Amino acid sequence: MSRSSLFTPVELGALRLSNRIVMAPLTRARADVNHVPTAMMAEYYAQRADCGLIISEATAVDPQGMGWYRAPGIWNEDMVTGWRVVTDAVHQSGGQILAQLWHMGRLVLPDYLDGRLPMGPSPIAGEGETFAPRPAGDDSLFLPMKPYVVPREMTQDDIDKVVSAYGRAAANALSAGFDGVEIHGANGYIIDQFLQSKTNHRTDNYGGPLGNRLRLLSEIVAAVTEVIEPGRVGLRISPTSERKGMGDEDPGTLAQAIGELCSTFGLAYVHLIEPIASGFMEKPANPVMERLRASYDGAVIQNGSFDGDTAAAFIDGKQADAISFGRPYIANPDLVRRFADELPLATPNFDYAYVGDETGYTDYPTWR
Numbered sequence: 631m632s633r634s635s636l637f638t639p640v641e642l643g644a645l646r647l648s649n650r651i652v653m654a655p656l657t658r659a660r661a662d663v664n665h666v667p668t669a670m671m672a673e674y675y676a677q678r679a680d681c682g683l684i685i686s687e688a689t690a691v692d693p694q695g696m697g698w699y700r701a702p703g704i705w706n707e708d709m710v711t712g713w714r715v716v717t718d719a720v721h722q723s724g725g726q727i728l729a730q731l732w733h734m735g736r737l738v739l740p741d742y743l744d745g746r747l748p749m750g751p752s753p754i755a756g757e758g759e760t761f762a763p764r765p766a767g768d769d770s771l772f773l774p775m776k777p778y779v780v781p782r783e784m785t786q787d788d789i790d791k792v793v794s795a796y797g798r799a800a801a802n803a804l805s806a807g808f809d810g811v812e813i814h815g816a817n818g819y820i821i822d823q824f825l826q827s828k829t830n831h832r833t834d835n836y837g838g839p840l841g842n843r844l845r846l847l848s849e850i851v852a853a854v855t856e857v858i859e860p861g862r863v864g865l866r867i868s869p870t871s872e873r874k875g876m877g878d879e880d881p882g883t884l885a886q887a888i889g890e891l892c893s894t895f896g897l898a899y900v901h902l903i904e905p906i907a908s909g910f911m912e913k914p915a916n917p918v919m920e921r922l923r924a925s926y927d928g929a930v931i932q933n934g935s936f937d938g939d940t941a942a943a944f945i946d947g948k949q950a951d952a953i954s955f956g957r958p959y960i961a962n963p964d965l966v967r968r969f970a971d972e973l974p975l976a977t978p979n980f981d982y983a984y985v986g987d988e989t990g991y992t993d994y995p996t997w998r
């Protein structure tokens with residue numbers, strides 16, 4: 631089948647993409663131990679700069695929301711300086727890059743918070759376990775794993791501080807040379823924790839009816855679009871994902887309401903994670919894509935287990951404006967060319983997905 635539609639330009643708000651292949655955000659944990667971006671990150675992103683748009687790995691807006699060993703942040707000057715090297719490298723290679731703004735909420739282990747509890751909408755722990763920081767003197771490849779803990783319930787003051795942190799992080803992203811930002815509202819992190827009914831049991835203005843559960847997102851979008859034009863701001867969501875103990879009583883209505891909110895603010899795009907094939911994530915029983923498309927008048931980036939053919943079919947069928955690829959980008963820096971020339975894809979070594987340095991990161995070759 632023809633994949634030609636993947637290689638046509640498209641506008642997402644004020645962003646002009648030369649093709650419809652987007653690099654999905656991928657946490658790779660190659661910042662330094664103080665969460666400052668490194669030179670190898672600049673090389674890695676520059677290698678992939680011929681896609682239409684790069685979304686950076688999740689980048690913490692605030693130390694309270696950071697619970698990942700060697701993931702980057704964007705709350706201080708050193709981080710802005712580190713990111714500037716990355717964005718310069720991407721721009722010199724002809725690409726463009728958005729910062730994915732992230733706060734982990736209840737999913738931060740106390741190990742990252744000097745023993746303090748993380749915070750979330752309600753005192754309900756995430757399901758499963760996550761990477762703890764590397765103990766001093768440990769030089770094994772893999773990080774220890776620990777279960778998520780019951781967070782403390784956020785106060786109004788906590789909520790106000792998170793909203794302000796997103797606004798400051800957006801300003802820092804501009805200073806660091808990013809072309810815009812993507813607000814991370816997916817995958818069970820703080821915004822998703824407020825949106826979904828299973829994790830938000832609040833009885834104040836931020837919980838209960840859907841309009842209340844949308845309030846944190848709405849305040850964050852308002853804070854971010856005060857500093858960055860809405861046409862350079864996107865939102866990532868995963869309303870049907872039940873990973874890490876997530877769940878919503880009515881994901882379709884949630885997706886529709888999010889679409890309406892994004893239309894009101896005039897955002898550049900919504901980035902929907904909804905796998906159409908099995909693999910990293912399970913296929914949802916009742917996909918919400920149609921509800922989102924019907925309620926939202928902007929562009930949609932679709933994500934989840936796509937390959938070159940299924941991506942082109944989605945574009946041809948007007949089900950999405952662009953498609954993002956996550957795992958394929960780990961081992962295929964030249965993914966655009968491999969799709970164009972229908973070349974085989976290299977297989978990633980997942981041992982190095984979240985740990986290590988150059989090995990399994992910047993050393994994947996382009997097609998011979």
Ligand SMILES: Cc1cc2nc3c(=O)[nH]c(=O)nc-3n(C[C@H](O)[C@H](O)[C@H](O)COP(=O)(O)O)c2cc1C
Binds near residue numbers: 954
């Ligand atoms: C190693 C790895 C790191 C990821 N990090 C992030 C992240 O930082 N932010 C995010 O929104 N999604 C993250 N994801 C999810 C991907 O962006 C994407 O949604 C997922 O891999 C499914 O797309 P794919 O089938 O093209 O891989 C990550 C996935 C993987 C495999």
